[in-house]
Amino acid sequence: MRSSILTVCLVAALTAAAGCSRDAATPAADTAKPAATPEAKVSDTAVAAANRDEHSYAQPDLVRIDDLALQLAVDFASKTLTGSATYTLEWTDPKATELALDTRDLKIEKVLGERSDGKWSDLTFALATPDKTLGSKLTIQSPERNKRIRVSYVTSPGASGLQWLEPSMTQGKKTPFMFSQSQQIHARSWVPLQDTPAVRFTYTAHITGPKDAMVLMSADNDPKAARDGDYSFKMPQKIPSYLLAIAAGDLVFQPISNRSGVWAEPAMAKKAASEFADTEKMMETTEQLYGPYRWERYDILVLPPSFPYGGMENPRLTFATPTVIVGDKSLVSLVAHELAHSWSGNLVTFSSSKDAWLNEGFTSYVENRIVEALYGKERSDMESVIGRNELAAEFKTIDPKLQALALKPGTLKDPDEASSATVYTKGAWFLQFLEQRYGRDVFDPFLRGYFDHFAFQSISTAQFVDYAKANLLAKHPGKVSEAELDEWIYGPGVPKSAPATMSPRFDAVDAARKAWIDAGTLPDKALTAKWSTQEWVHFIEGMPSTLSVDQLKALDGAYKFTGTPNGEIAQRWYPLAVRSGYHQADEAIAAFLSTIGRRKLIMPTYGELVKTPEGLKLAEDTFAKARPGYHPITTGSVEAVIAKAKNPAATGAQ
Structure with a gap:
């Protein structure tokens, strides 16, 4: 196929x-x-x-957040955010006197309501027993239907929406790093919120932290901002909670155009800006097709390799994995995707x-x-x-x-x-x-x-x-x-009416692969020298489920797949190597799984490793070393695969 x-x-x-x-x-x-x-x-x-979300405790038909004001301190030593969230509320039901918020592993210290005379007084609140998926419902009693309510809280060091990296886990090795991942329902782990995309709000934030850490948010980041440990942000357009984002670390700015640029660690900034040089052209192309870009700036924050996704479309500040920076722009469709969210997702939201x-x-x-x-x-x-x-x-x-x-x-x-x-x-x-x-x-x-x-x-x-x-x-x-x-x-599946897409360049790849499988003739170097990442991906994906060790040695000798810096190729090559018993790749597999936290790239290899006793041991040993650098979302995914392999009955496997 x-x-x-x-x-x-x-x-x-x-x-x-x-x-x-x-x-x-x-x-x-x-x-x-x-x-x-x-x-x-x-x-x-x-x-x-549209306003009913089974993954949230919020009741936006009674009351909804119109604006959020954050006051937070970033503490790398305790791996916590400490401060408050103040909500400007719209009471949509005239009889409602209760505000329900989503939380996960938050320590709620105090809840205050602003009275009609401008003074603040304590409000009664209750934090429910946590649900494994949804977290804990925070119920706040507001008999006076306060226009503003403030919740003081502290996050957990293990917050599912935050990743805290020691300096050794960063590229520069000198400064710790912290970043958020709020989608799907992880914003509730670092801000008590109506954590549902059905509710949109504006926000402001005042963030303090170490003076050697630049803080950024999904808001009006100033490319010329001084790194002084005291930062203020404003997001004037209404966004849903999953687009709330924060990052802090040794970050510098490299411009691409008047309205776009790259934030990254110093050693990565120029390289990333060069790879993403077409960003302004992408913006202009999309505007011609679908109307003006409505978010003012579009900047890209290149995160450490532990970021669990390829990219996250936080408004004004896309979070991106460094795994797409391969030197030839072959993977910059990720930028096209995250930019496209500025219309489909951020502007019009599910x-x-x-x-x-x-x-x-x-x-x-x-x-x-x-x-x-x-x-x-x-x-x-x-x-x-x-x-x-x-x-x-x-x-x-x-x-x-x-x-x-x-x-x-x-x-x-x-x-x-x-x-x-x-x-x-x-x-x-x-x-x-x-x-x-x-x-x-x-x-x-x-x-x-x-x-x-x-x-x-x-x-x-x-x-x-x-x-x-x-x-x-x-x-x-x-x-x-x-x-x-x-x-x-x-309906399930894909309908008969689905249009087919043809690729003549993939036809040539298929012919080259078939010739090698049938006769052992490797594709001519003059042909493969022109292949893009997409063609190499297709070449490997079309291989039989397993190959002989000699066949894998031949491919490796010719194309150096083992140890490739290209994650898209690695995520196809390593599972094939595991299935085929090509243990010469084990060391490179362990290194790849230890340095990359992007779930799409590593989960296929973990999935193959756990199918055999020796592979399961390699998976467990590698995970034990890699775990401190994984995001909680990635950690959960790997834990589930290993647990299922070790005890299929307990995890409900058939």
């Missing part, structure tokens, strides 16, 4: 899989139902669903995790359009094929209920466990289906209108469906049926 012909077969295989199986009464202005117009009719049911495709599917589609515009259709097509092959592999193993774009309530116990291939790749594939049915001359203006119409709102799938039916299906009849729309959004 690797050549253009096999890509068509992939569509058929996924289609077969599809055939076999298949909140608030008075919302605030930023999430309210848009005014009724002939172009968009949004149902009351859709609006109610209202709960069961609608995550509204963020990631739209963003993956826009990312692909940016890549096509700047680097050519061949490159964008190769990346589409790689993503769809990953989707096919994932759909072989996951519950069909998780293969729908819009999940039913109760389907997703933990939002961190959503099917990434579904929300990213199937979501983007669906939008490509609409694009091809209607043509770009119709679909591009539709998408731009969608971003304008729902700007700075959090919406549900039902709201998107109503908008699409009114502005695509009704205005251009005969192109797409409601049944096709519903099949894509609510």
Whole structure:
């Protein structure tokens, strides 16, 4: 399933899989139902669903946070944030006298309410027994329906949304580092909040810390700010809690354009700025397609390798893994993806995790359009094929209920466990289906209108469906049926209507691989010298499940896969080496797993290691050494894989 012909077969295989199986009464202005117009009719049911989040204790139909003011001190010695969060509230229910907030492992010291005379007085509060996934509900009694409430608190050293790195774990080895990862529901581990994407708020922050640490937030970072241990921030646009972000460390700024640049450790800054030099072009391309960039600056913070994701679209300050900085811009589609979130996700936001495709599917589609515009259709097509092959592999193993774009309530116990291939790749594939049915001359203006119409709102799938039916299906009849729309959004697998993507460059890779497997003839160096990361990825992905040790030695001798600095290649090569018993790679595997914390890159190798006793031992020994440098999210993922391998019955494995 690797050549253009096999890509068509992939569509058929996924289609077969599809055939076999298949909140608030008075919302605030930023999430309210848009005014009724002939172009968009949004149902009351859709609006109610948009404000109902099963992964939050918040009750935004009673009261919601309108503005957040943080006063926090960063303490590297205790690995804590200490201070207060002050909320400006909108009481949406005239009878409500209680504020429910989400917390996880927070020590709540005091709660105060501002009285009508401007003075502050104590409020009664209760912290519930913690739930493993949701954390603890903080209930605050507010008989006077205080306009402002302040919670004083301290975070836990093991907060799931914060990573504290010793100096030895950074590139410079001199200054400690701290950064947050609030998505999906980890903001509650460092700020007591209505931790649901259905609630949007503005925020300000006053942060103090060591004078040798530059502090940044998902706000108005000043590239010329003095490093003095005292920082103030303002975010005037309303954002959901998962976009609240903070970082502190030995960081310097390197400009890319007048409105974009890179923050990184000193030894990385210029290298990263060079790799991401096309950022301004990406911004201009996206603006031409989908309207103005509405967040003023777009800067990128390059984090240490322990960052658990490729990137995080924190407004004004994308957090990015250094694993995409490989020297040839072959992996900068990550920047295109995180930038695209400035329209799809940050501007128009999913209202709960069961609608995550509204963020990631739209963003993956826009990312692909940016890549096509700047680097050519061949490159964008190769990346589409790689993503769809990953989707096919994932759909072989996951519950069909998780293969729908819009999940039913109760389907997703933990939002961190959503099917990434579904929300990213199937979501983007669906939008490509609409694009091809209607043509770009119709679909591009539709998408731009969608971003304008729902700007700075959090919406549900039902709201998107109503908008699409009114502005695509009704205005251009005969192109797409409601049944096709519903099949894509609510059904498992990939529909028969999915458009296939061909890649002639992958055809050449497939031919070279086949010649080597059949006759042992390695591809000509003149050919492979021109291969991009995407072609090498496809070359390895198309290999049989296992190879002989001699075959792996031959490949390694020719292409030096073992020890590669390219994480995208490593995450394919090392699992193949493990399955094939190629122990010559064990040392490099341990080094790779010890230095990289990005889950996408390391989890496939851990997953293969734990399948044999000797591999499980290597996994456990490596994890024990790597654990101090892993983010809590990555730690949890590795622990779960090892625990399941050691005791399948206890973890519910079949």
